[in-house]
Amino acid sequence: MPNRRPIRGTEVKKNTEFGAPSPLALFVDRVQAVVVDAFLLAFGGLMVELLVLAFSGRRGATGLLLTAEKILDLLHYGWMAAVAVVLALIWNAAHVPLGTSPGRAMVFGLTEEEKDLPWSQTTVGWFVAILIQLTFFTGWLITELDLMDFLTKFSKAADILRGLMHPQASILHQGSVLLVQTIFLAFMATAFAIPVAFVLSFPSARNLTRGTFIARTAYIVARTLMNFVRAVEPLVWALIFISWVGIGPFAGVLALWVHSVAALTKLYSEQIESIDNGPMDAIMATGASTLQVLRYGVVPQVIPPFLSFTIYRWDINVRMSTIIGFVGGGGIGYILKPRVDLGEWGEVGTLVLLIAATVWVMDIVSAKIRERIV
């Protein structure tokens, strides 16, 4: 009988060969914990200072109470950062008597004793709770929430609402024509986005890009590019393309196209990441090449969800194309903006109704089609 010495089997999750972390890795972890703590402490400190200044009754040069914006100018950012770093270092060094700091908890986890306690009995718990409270109060000041304004000054808005309730037929024809343009604008942007997003989604999928160095690089490049493109709002893209190809629906198409490519790439690649690997393995095992594996093992699995996402995207693009005209990107927004500026609320009402009806119909149609596909 062969020997049956105990070996590392299924139950042993962390292999000892990989057990103790290197000193460098430990150092990096510790720095991470301190940085997180310093950031949180500085953030908390600044919020406390802001609240103190706001309620101290101090007045500015004009004799008026300080506004939140002005206070933001006055805060001692450098000092707070310095103090926070020192405090964070102390807290991390003395984490045993003081209780685990949030940064430490994030990097190393809570200690065994603290894990079993309710949040109200741990230092981290209290720290986070107070931080959330502070953020809420500070947010109230910074965004200048004012319940009194909200409750007492409705009459002006009532004029607009009254206008909207009495749509005027005079603009119905022009509005309808531009509405058609809007829908086609959205359609073209979506249609052109499909092939580009389709191709880009493969290098953007983590599960397909682990193999080689080239694949990993392609993943990082594709992901970074798409994240950047998606981070820029379609309205900003519209401004860019207006200066490129001039005012009009084409600029709108390009703006929505760029944004749709990025959004669809993300949706598509996430879908690819969630496929069943089995068919891929099976096709690979037959000796098929990479393209064949993608064609047979991946594509059939993702086509229906891709279609569904694409229709959903068209739906979104119709909505977006109504406002892309605000900045000159064509479509119904192009005539809506001047009427808002002139206060012709009756005509605005007509246009808003047209848009609402379209979006509503698109919503139903896209939901129906997607139901069929999946």
Add this chain to the structure above:
Amino acid sequence: MTGGTAAAVEVRDLGMVYPGGIRALESVSFEVKEGEFLAVLGLSGSGKSTLLRCINRLLDPTEGTVHIFGEEVTALRGSALRRLRCRIAMIFQQFNLVKRQTVLTNVLSGALGRSRLLPSLMVSFPQAERERAVAALERVGLPGRADSRADALSGGQQQRVAVARALMQEPQLILADEPVASLDPALRHSVMRHIESLNREEGLTVLCSLHDIDLVTRYATRLIALRDGQLVWQGSPSNFDQKTFKEIYGQDAEPASNSGY
């Protein structure tokens, strides 16, 4: 190595540590002769799938070597690796058919390794291959199902399509990873018999992980057993007794069925 006695598969000191640090195989060595039906036994998690996947390099083993018909597969890359995979068919526990494609396309995908790239990307195959695929389907007892969608078939039928796909590859070696474990016990023989016929009639070498002792004694010509990633036993089914069973599965284990082993 000479002629008929050449080892179809020769595994030497094979070791596999997964990226997370889990060791799944430790210095496993064994040989499979051409034409043998080798069953791989072992508890769940003992490393059977890992072993089979290291042989056709769906996984890259971290230690040791695998030779197939004298060729070292652990050293192969790129197109040489793909050419080798063409000669090794694999059958999976979960069938792994492409569900949204037709049965015929699934069988045809066994020919991908020798097909021209562009037509194959458009799912277009030469007439000769199509005829071969139809013949393979007939052989596994599914004539007339060529145009059904793969997921419209029952489990046993799907696995027979997978056998047809393997047949389509015209392989020299078949790796089967618990091919009948997710099938109704009554249907197991319907699939096993086809694998057996490939072994007996075409002389293909078969490596098949199984956990049903009945199936092992019925089909295998030799067996090896894994435990915690190590090879703990090898021999012929006739030498496999109660004592060996406990060695492999632990003292508390009982054979799942009460018929003999």
